[in-house]
Amino acid sequence: MDQASSSAQTSSATSPVRVRIAIMGSGLSGICAAIRLRKKQITDFIVLEKASGVGGTWRDNSYPGIACDVPAHLYSFSFELKPDWPHFYPSGREIHDYCQMCVDKYHLASHIQLNAQVESAEFDGRYWQIRLTDGRRIEASVLISGLGGLHSPKHPDIEGLESFAGDRFHTAEWNHNCSLEGKRVGIIGTGASSVQVLPAIADQASSIKVFQRSAAWVFPRIAHKIPESRQALYRRHPWLMRLNRWRLWLRLDILGMLSLRRDSRMNRRSARLSLGYLERKVKDPELRKKLTPDYEVGCKRRCISDDYFSTFNQPHVELITDAISSVDKDGIRDETGQHHSLDVIIEATGFHPISIADQVAIRGREGKPLSQAWADGIKSFRTVMVPNFPNFFMLLGPNSITGHTSALIMIESQVDYMIKCLMLAEREGYNCLEPKADFTDGYNERLQKDMKRMTFDGGCGAWYTTDRNHNFTLWPRSAMLFVLELFAPNRSEFLFS
Ligand code: NAP
Numbered sequence: 001m002d003q004a005s006s007s008a009q010t011s012s013a014t015s016p017v018r019v020r021i022a023i024m025g026s027g028l029s030g031i032c033a034a035i036r037l038r039k040k041q042i043t044d045f046i047v048l049e050k051a052s053g054v055g056g057t058w059r060d061n062s063y064p065g066i067a068c069d070v071p072a073h074l075y076s077f078s079f080e081l082k083p084d085w086p087h088f089y090p091s092g093r094e095i096h097d098y099c100q101m102c103v104d105k106y107h108l109a110s111h112i113q114l115n116a117q118v119e120s121a122e123f124d125g126r127y128w129q130i131r132l133t134d135g136r137r138i139e140a141s142v143l144i145s146g147l148g149g150l151h152s153p154k155h156p157d158i159e160g161l162e163s164f165a166g167d168r169f170h171t172a173e174w175n176h177n178c179s180l181e182g183k184r185v186g187i188i189g190t191g192a193s194s195v196q197v198l199p200a201i202a203d204q205a206s207s208i209k210v211f212q213r214s215a216a217w218v219f220p221r222i223a224h225k226i227p228e229s230r231q232a233l234y235r236r237h238p239w240l241m242r243l244n245r246w247r248l249w250l251r252l253d254i255l256g257m258l259s260l261r262r263d264s265r266m267n268r269r270s271a272r273l274s275l276g277y278l279e280r281k282v283k284d285p286e287l288r289k290k291l292t293p294d295y296e297v298g299c300k301r302r303c304i305s306d307d308y309f310s311t312f313n314q315p316h317v318e319l320i321t322d323a324i325s326s327v328d329k330d331g332i333r334d335e336t337g338q339h340h341s342l343d344v345i346i347e348a349t350g351f352h353p354i355s356i357a358d359q360v361a362i363r364g365r366e367g368k369p370l371s372q373a374w375a376d377g378i379k380s381f382r383t384v385m386v387p388n389f390p391n392f393f394m395l396l397g398p399n400s401i402t403g404h405t406s407a408l409i410m411i412e413s414q415v416d417y418m419i420k421c422l423m424l425a426e427r428e429g430y431n432c433l434e435p436k437a438d439f440t441d442g443y444n445e446r447l448q449k450d451m452k453r454m455t456f457d458g459g460c461g462a463w464y465t466t467d468r469n470h471n472f473t474l475w476p477r478s479a480m481l482f483v484l485e486l487f488a489p490n491r492s493e494f495l496f497s
Helices: 003-009 029-039 093-104 192-201 227-235 238-260 263-280 285-289 407-428 436-449 478-484
Strands: 017-024 046-047 117-124 126-133 137-145 167-170 184-188 207-211 318-319 324-329 329-335 339-341 343-347 362-363 391-396 433-435 494-496
Touching: 017 029, 029 126, 029 407, 046 137, 137 263, 184 192, 184 329, 184 362, 192 207, 207 227, 207 329, 227 362, 238 263, 391 407, 407 436, 407 478, 407 494, 433 436
Parallel strands: 017 046, 017 137, 117 362, 137 391, 167 343, 184 207, 184 343, 207 318
Antiparallel strands: 117 126, 126 137, 324 329, 329 339, 433 494
16 A cells, blocks of 8 residues: 555544645546656655545536537547547546546555545645645645536525425436436526436426526537447557547647637637527427527537437427526426426536635635635636645646537646646755746736637626636637647746745
């Protein structure tokens, strides 16, 4: 057993365990960091996971139809390609299995502490003093956040919701004990989760009413199984699989970026593609009108589905566009006064995009809370670090989510950058490094300037942006640029101690 885990398991409430590196979270970010550290022969680390299993969002979300919008061969680590992905787009279960496979293959289990929720982490001038909710303490030189941002379900704030007498649950908290067979089901919301759930449950319910506040831009998914023969080919010739990954990498990055540019020809073409698809799938012009978005493609997350639109053609499925005014014990009342009697309400209402600072009380130099450092807007150094928070690294932190390609590209780049930063500090003979504040400010100004060119800059109420229309979630450039920017740390951008 590794030093980190053996000592952590014997820790008590009074004596802190010392490790070199503490990673918060065992989703794909935490798993990636752990594997890369081991590959660099760094084994003195611990992964702190608040839940009882690994996999992060792919552990938590288990609703019917859950899948990833990114092709499986790109939604996997570049160092752990998988020849036998059975579907072009992986299901949630397949990704969760992939996470578990990585944990097993790279012997990560001994590093992972389950049911270990970090309450606070404070930098004492040399070490990060980490406190878990159960009182245990850990002292680490380096703190890595793999906390993710979309795991706090947003329950809709609707009058009377609590009084509903039937079953009611959020997509991220799916009640697998509740059979929908023959039930009258209401779905609130029409984002990425709803677009997947609706077709998956349409056969079971006796009726489904979908309550839409804004229509989604939906594109054909063209989902298919990857034939056995192709899987065998990839097993025999892994270079072909890598070539395919590069093809997907470039295709998604180039087309995705072009189509998300404000007022671009590709953006207009995307809109035509989606509207043409809607026209082919839905014959009723009134229904088509209701399903037509009134904002730019990409301002909210684009959805892909082969059967979302066509599900509305079924006689027992109805789209309600009148706003919800209240919920009572029997169902939902809309703003026209019409009452919709229901047995089950599914909240496909998304998540609170909480920042790391809201999840864990992180305090940097002189006890300054991260929440305070971000009081005027969340910003980071190259998406990974924050001035005055030495040896603190964030994976999929501010401005590193993309709406057009695989998050794993970002995670891998950030992890490798983080390791190079640690090696740089070591080479220079220092224990800690942190980014310079002036560079960070300039970096963010340039980032937000580039954001203005993108359709997801705001104006449509997407979760990407804050009330002040500040987008601290998405990366406004290509994945290629992201990788290049994080290729190697530049000594002049850091302070060492
Ligand atoms: P979402 O995109 O935030 O969508 C939430 C939906 O609920 C929206 O249609 C929203 O309407 C509606 N809504 C929220 N509160 C409401 C209320 N009080 N009354 C009526 N409608 C309400 O959430 P999501 O679908 O769970 O997706 C969240 C994110 O998770 C995605 O953006 C994506 O990053 C990720 N995800 C990815 C996949 C995938 O890979 N396929 C699948 C699921 C989720 P408005 O638009 O008007 O606010």
